[in-house]
Amino acid sequence: MCETCGCGTETHDHDGHTHTHHGLTHTHDHPNKKVVNLNMDILSENNRLAERNRGYFEGKKVLALNLVSSPGSGKTTILEKTIGKMIATRKIFVVEGDQQTARDADRIEKSGAPAIQINTGSGCHLDAKMVHQALLKMEVENNAILFIENVGNLVCPAMFDLGESKRVVVISVTEGDDKPLKYPYMFQTSNLCIINKTDLLPYVDFNVETAMGYARQLNPNLEFILLSATTGDGMDAWINWLKRQ
Amino acid sequence: MHELSLATSLINLIEREAAKSGFMAVLEVQIEVGDLSGVEADAFGSALELLVSDTILSGAEITILRTPGHGKCNTCDREFLMTTRTDTCPGCKAFPSEISGGEEFRVVSMVAE
16 A cells, blocks of 8 residues: 555545545556666675675684584584684684574683674574674684584575685584485585584484585585594594684 | 565665665565575565565565576586476486576565655
């Protein structure tokens, strides 16, 4: 319905009575109306803010990694162990995204790195503006690593560029090995795939080669690291990958 | 359910563009949603309906144009319609194919006054 004159409905009511306009039709013209061709990506504002974040990271030589996964894949545990191994030689900062609670940021801070928690409330992903606002509250030092732990969700975060240097998708062997096929967008937009909880491989029906094969079909350039954050197996490969970036 | 925040992004974009040109009301908006864009067009439409009241888009006629997915097989060069990002080539059954259309998620035009 037109806000100005109420056109667009046959009749409408005021205070419970229905009426028609006297002497005016509902099909009158809007003489000042104009067609505006926009041709704009609906995510253009997010993409613009992401590029600002990216410029900030590049200017400070910060390695910013966007960690995405299903809930419960072990992202926070990987980060805790990574901080434990690297904090003596490299500055590390963490942005934690969750719908509710500051539990993950508390865990990260206990392991020795400054962390900012973002609660997205009903939101299912982080966006570039949230990361920008977190960066205003936390001074990330030059040459540091910034881990951005996204909300556990393999669908929504795929569409939102945060300005990260690289995107890391984490899956665990307690999930299905066909996960890449089910969530192709995420695997197509990631640079590294971590397969976590490898210590549980003897007990679950997860074929590493199958999972890697599906993911490679989707994204031939995807790199892989197999590790167990719990036992520490494979963590050195991950630390070396971080140092190479 | 990222369609809610995508709908918010669209409303913010339209409000910014309308303000730039001094428009007071938006009467029509045309949006293009590709089948391979990662956006559920129906959910996006429902999210917009929920959110437009008390915005400049309140009462506007919103048209969502669906663009089919297009791909070109990396193996045999055959061009074909894709419904998902993981479709195999209907000719040689190979995968992957290069996506050549259907990833659009944009606002095409608006009618405002």
